[in-house]
Structures are given as structure tokens and as C-alpha cells.
Amino acid sequence: MSEKYIARSTGVAARMLDGEMIVMNVADSSLYTLNEQATAIWQAADGVTPLREIVGRVICREFEVDPETAYRDAERMVADLAAHGVLLVSEAPIG
């Protein structure tokens, strides 16, 4: 199974507000609010840590979710944010 690496796009504005990350794609001004789990993944998206490791370290430990369910949810969230241009996804480390 190939690894996935994620990094925050440089074309975004982002700020934490009351525990949730507010993210804007500055090119089209589309705005997103990330829930706590998505925010935790966003903050850990350093381009070099595999998504599976992020999910295990950040999501399963902090939110008490089983690893497979958490990874499937994270993959969906990551794909969604990548489709909106605010997150980069690659099978190799980024940057």
C-alpha cells in the first residue's frame, strides 16, 4: 500500500478561531471551516509525515477513534481539501 503525504498549499490564508481552522483559497476566495479532527490533520500536514502516521499519532490518540475508520475519514477529508486547492497530496514527501 502506497503512503500519502500531505502539505498545506501556499495559496491559502488560515487562522485558528475557537478551536477550528478557517481556511481560504486566496485565488478564488472560497472559505472553509475545518472541524477539530480536520484541523488537527491540517496542522500536522508538514509534507514529510505519512498521512497514516498523522492519523495514528494525532487523530486516534486525541479523539479515541479506531485506526481504519479514522484513516478512511482522513483520506476523504484530504481528497476533498485537495480538490479545493488548499491541501497538496502526493505519494512522495513534499518540499
Place this chain on the structure above:
Amino acid sequence: MNALIDKVMSRARLLGVPFSVHLDLTYRCNERCRHCYLEHGAGSEMPAAQIKNLLDELAEAGVFFLTLSGGEPFLRADLFEILEHARKLTFCVRLKTNASLIGAAEADRIASLGINEVHVSVYSGSPVVHDRLTLLPGSWQRTIDAVRLMRSRGQNVILVHIVTSLNAGDHHAVQALAGTLGTGFRIDATIIPKLDGDRSTAALNVPHAELVEIVGNPAYAGRVEEVCAPDSAALSEPLCAAAHNHCYIAPDGGVFPCVQLPLLCGRIGPERFLDIWRESAPMKEVRAMRLGDLPVCSLCSHAASCWRCPGLALLEGDLRGPSALDCERSYARTGVAPTGWLRTG
């Protein structure tokens, strides 16, 4: 999408987070616009290192929208150093400029930085009329050339059209120009007095007939049917974003509730931004004001929908009084005389 921004801004207000800050980097300008509310003397300016420290503080305070303006910000040789730092801190940066100093190299750098919007002042579709307002020959052509350079690099640009008695009727041409250039378009029909109290610019406000056309047009002014729908709940609502989720910082570090509300709350350098935001007496005073506290406006049938600006009211003499300029705009929208006119005649 506007609904989500409104929701986030409202949450920021309830949490006391300054989600939006307008920072003027300089009052110097290469144009001398006849309607401008600023004095363009040298004045002191925070150096880049101090501004970068301030930006660190603003990010920590939760600021998301950062509007950088002037004066003309491109007169600062360190502008890109400041912009780069702002983007590194992931602010949503909006830049206000006359664009006349933007060439190909500057357009390249702007586009590469991820600036959300560049707001460019354009006063007419006619170079002669525009230059007559800016008092800078050739300024219209330089501005439009720069807009083309930025658009060719995919940069979001908004043409901002200030309507005065000297360019009355030109908004149709500027809106058409915006369409041709592929930019957004915004219109503003209020000429405010100078911040030093000089009210001579008020003579440049547009004639009533054109004001009616502009503020009565839903495409420009929003939902006209909301006018004259008094809502008792509005009496306990904040007056505007100033001091709630927005504030203004001048080039010398002075902090104010809004660029149009000249109540000095503190100064960056001797004081930290968050201390000023949370603790300064004028900031708290503005934050505490509600529509129901205003002796004249709270009784007006326009109360719930009027665009009353506390800063304009203050510049006209009374923070809690009506603003004659806003009464005029509300009358132009509705045709119903506002209560404020009972006092102003």
C-alpha cells in the same frame, strides 16, 4: 460563501477576536486626490522590523483579514518585505493601491505572493476626468496598464470607484471597464471629511439625483426592500464591526476602532496590540455602544437598515448623533425623510 464569512465574522465578534485589521503603511502618496481624507505630509512611519513584529502579534491575536493600504503603499521600498512576512503568517491579504507604481516586476511578485485581492482606485473611464481628480497627469493610463499587468498574471483585482461631484455619471463607464479588464467592481458614494476636521471635501459629494441612482440600485446597494423595516432587536445590536472584530492601525502605530473613527486607543511600540484591543477605554466605549443608546437614530424609522457610520457622526460632531451624510444616503435609498434631519434641518 458570503453567508459563511458573515457567520465566521459573527463568531469572531462574540469571541472578541479582531478578525479583520486595516493597516496603513504610509500616508505618503504620489497622487493628490481632491476628495482624499488624509494629509500626505511625511509623518512618522513604523520601520519594517516593527511592522513585522506587529504582524506576529496580529497573527497571534487571531487576525485573518489584513488590509494593507496608505497613502500609496508602493512608496515604501520595503513593501514586499512586509507582504512576504504577512503571507508567511498566512493572513488573507488585501492590498489597496492606485497601482500607478506597479510595473511588470511588481506584478510578478504580487501574483507569486498569493494576495487575495488588489483594490485599485479608478475614478473614471476617461483619462482626463480621472487625472483631474488625482492631480497627477498620466495617472489613469499608468493605473490601467498596471491592472492589465496584474490580470495577465491571474491576480484578482477589484476596481474601486469613488463617486464625487467631479466624476458624476462615470460609474457606468468604470463598471464596463472592469468587465473588459476582467476585474471586480465596487462603488462608494461617500466623501468623508478629512481626519484633521477639515470639511471642505464634503463639497465634492455627489448630487442627490445621482446618489438616488447609486444607492437605490440593488446591484450596488444591497437589498432595498430591507429599508424601513424597523426591527426592535437591532436596538441591542452593535453599530458596526469597529472595535468588535475590526480595527485600524495608522502608519505611526496609532490604533483606532476603524480608519473612519479617529479615536486614538493606544500606540504600537509602547503598548502591545492585544492590550490596546482588550483594555483601551475608547475601544471599550465604542464596543459598548448600541443603536438603542443613540438619542436621535434609535427613534428613526430607518434605524434597522441605515448604514450609519459612527466615524462620520463623530467627524460631524457627535459620536452618538446622526450623520447628515448617512441621513442623505438613507433618504436617497428610500425617499423617506430620516429622523436625523429634524436636528440637521
